[in-house]
Amino acid sequence: xxxxxxxxTATILIFILSYALCVAQYPNMLSTRVIGNLLTDNAFLxxxxxxxxxVILSGGIDLSIGAVIAFTGVFLAVVLEHGGMHPxxxxxxxxxxxxxxxxxxxxIIHYLEMPAFIVTLAGxxxxxxxxxxxxxxxxxxxxxxxxxLKGLYYKLPGGGRITLIGGLMLLVFAVGILIAHRxxxxxxxxxxxxxxxxxxxxxxxxxxxxxxxxxxxxxLAGLSGIVFSLYTSAGYSLAAVGVELDAITAVVxxxxxxxxxxxxxxxxxxxxxIQGLIQTYITFDGTLSSWWTKILIGLLLxxxxxxxxxxxxxxxxxxxxx
Amino acid sequence: MTSIGRTYxxxxxxxxxxxxxxxxxxxxxxxxxxxxxxxxxxxYGSLIDxxxxxxxxxxxxxxxxxxxxxxxxxxxxxxxxxICGAVSASLITSGHSLAExxxxxxxxxxxxxxxxxxxxxxxxxxxxxxxxxxxxAGRGIAQLITEGAILTFxxxxxxxxxxxxxxxxxxxxxxxLIFGIIVALLVRQTALGMLIEAIGVNRQASTLSxxxxxxxxxxxxxxxxxxxxxxxxxxxxxxxxxxxNNAGLWLELDAILAVVVGGTSxxxxxxxxxxxxxxxxxxxxxxxxxxxxxxxxxxxxxxxxAIIVFILVLQSPRFRSAFTFVNIPRAAGKPTEREAx
Numbered sequence: 001x002x003x004x005x006x007x008x009t010a011t012i013l014i015f016i017l018s019y020a021l022c023v024a025q026y027p028n029m030l031s032t033r034v035i036g037n038l039l040t041d042n043a044f045l046x047x048x049x050x051x052x053x054x055v056i057l058s059g060g061i062d063l064s065i066g067a068v069i070a071f072t073g074v075f076l077a078v079v080l081e082h083g084g085m086h087p088x089x090x091x092x093x094x095x096x097x098x099x100x101x102x103x104x105x106x107x108i109i110h111y112l113e114m115p116a117f118i119v120t121l122a123g124x125x126x127x128x129x130x131x132x133x134x135x136x137x138x139x140x141x142x143x144x145x146x147x148x149l150k151g152l153y154y155k156l157p158g159g160g161r162i163t164l165i166g167g168l169m170l171l172v173f174a175v176g177i178l179i180a181h182r183x184x185x186x187x188x189x190x191x192x193x194x195x196x197x198x199x200x201x202x203x204x205x206x207x208x209x210x211x212x213x214x215x216x217x218x219x220l221a222g223l224s225g226i227v228f229s230l231y232t233s234a235g236y237s238l239a240a241v242g243v244e245l246d247a248i249t250a251v252v253x254x255x256x257x258x259x260x261x262x263x264x265x266x267x268x269x270x271x272x273x274i275q276g277l278i279q280t281y282i283t284f285d286g287t288l289s290s291w292w293t294k295i296l297i298g299l300l301l302x303x304x305x306x307x308x309x310x311x312x313x314x315x316x317x318x319x320x321x322x
Numbered sequence: 323m324t325s326i327g328r329t330y331x332x333x334x335x336x337x338x339x340x341x342x343x344x345x346x347x348x349x350x351x352x353x354x355x356x357x358x359x360x361x362x363x364x365x366y367g368s369l370i371d372x373x374x375x376x377x378x379x380x381x382x383x384x385x386x387x388x389x390x391x392x393x394x395x396x397x398x399x400x401x402x403x404x405i406c407g408a409v410s411a412s413l414i415t416s417g418h419s420l421a422e423x424x425x426x427x428x429x430x431x432x433x434x435x436x437x438x439x440x441x442x443x444x445x446x447x448x449x450x451x452x453x454x455x456x457x458x459a460g461r462g463i464a465q466l467i468t469e470g471a472i473l474t475f476x477x478x479x480x481x482x483x484x485x486x487x488x489x490x491x492x493x494x495x496x497x498x499l500i501f502g503i504i505v506a507l508l509v510r511q512t513a514l515g516m517l518i519e520a521i522g523v524n525r526q527a528s529t530l531s532x533x534x535x536x537x538x539x540x541x542x543x544x545x546x547x548x549x550x551x552x553x554x555x556x557x558x559x560x561x562x563x564x565x566x567n568n569a570g571l572w573l574e575l576d577a578i579l580a581v582v583v584g585g586t587s588x589x590x591x592x593x594x595x596x597x598x599x600x601x602x603x604x605x606x607x608x609x610x611x612x613x614x615x616x617x618x619x620x621x622x623x624x625x626x627x628a629i630i631v632f633i634l635v636l637q638s639p640r641f642r643s644a645f646t647f648v649n650i651p652r653a654a655g656k657p658t659e660r661e662a663x
Contacts, residue, residue, distance in 0.1 A: 126627035259448065291470065292466075
């Protein structure tokens, strides 16, 4: 039982430690402004990463989310700027599309017994391709409703702001945690990650669960796309390239086991914070190049994989692994 | 020759038919498409162009095939291409000879392969995640080497690798032909190919039956790293510069696609280098065809996605069992959705 919490505890400790180190060097990093920006800047990544957590907990992978975010942004820009639709209608429409898109991938993965990797890769090409077909240019979104939404924030003491999208990310994480640990669906996801044949024997509806997992990931990728379009006020088909990798990285750093079946949605949030912290530190430092972000995150990813391996190894001393 | 040659041909038949269909389709729309001409002792034409443009993906697909045959996957090849392109450009501009440059660059590729191989074979990490580490960090490392700029060079020797010609063929084509033949002979004229397939089918069983699994697994990733290094040098030599941001970007996905189009299952086991090379050429032909047709290039990705889905559906065990009458009694005995509810 204790070992289950070990990766999560390690993640939280690393976050607190590195944040303390950052503050020791730049005391300003403790301000609510920085914390507010940390939430706002990583909101779209965080929301998408919640969906990715469920997919990985079930033992799958979703490579399409970056492309779905780009598609959502371009779709919104086109219908708002050229179609004259109200943003709320457009939001509902695009979320329906991305949810169905995810459900379709889930159905193909289950019924045609194909690896999730290649199905979602095809989904990535398809979504990115649809974004290109809609428009290859970056379209600015100038709808007044967007300005209203961007103006909504909760002011923290010290000048920091929790913006609408930053708050939305926290809400999505809260809902994700509830779904993972307090619903039948969540239990089924964990069971599926433990092994599909076993889950089937236990009476888990494998088909329905698989389809719902990818539909959920599609829904959150769509929501992330909406947040991204609010964040950038534009739709661009080349946007959000590689977000799926950042999301997978956050999930791994958050302590979720990549073979599925074990992990926490809350860990992913800390994983997002650690990635954001590295970026913020590099901005504060000013002399380090931004490509250090990638190298540091790569190293961190490696360290966490080793940590997980070590924990698994220690927890099964009787089993010789090949 | 006879029976082995025939089974070999039968294996490649679907890919050859697919390639012929694509090429005939394009040449119906563009009558001059299949024309070849010789200028300055070199062959020119759209067909040669396809072979030349496809060189990086063909090379990556060769290494990827062997990795996938061991039930692995190598996501880092694009990043390794960027690293090796950056290494070769920075070495040649800092005054090293061509031979030194190539030797060090290829060693860097081999080193990247050893890194991935150790993670997979010794630390027993899932291949997707093991190679993800280098995929995330690799592009940063490449940018560190080029210091964020596009490093240009004008060494005639290095440029020759990208745009020179030998025996009437462009150098990249000559390179992948020779490299592909060496790898294919290496795995098929020895027991190596069979051992690799054994690992892909069941790693534990092959270890127990005496196959030295870790060494072979590492060797597979080393081959993939080496292929990526050669592809990286070709890509850099082609544009006469190393671009850490865009060199080999998303080519890992094209390479995986080429292997899948070539009929090698992502679940490991049987593989064919020749089929993967054909797969890469089919993809390049489709790209060139779409480009020539004046069809908006925006549709490129959608058509690619449609092709993957189509080929995967044909390959899926469900689909096959539904169309093979012999399998029906066996399929009925398997647990179905009825039990899964």
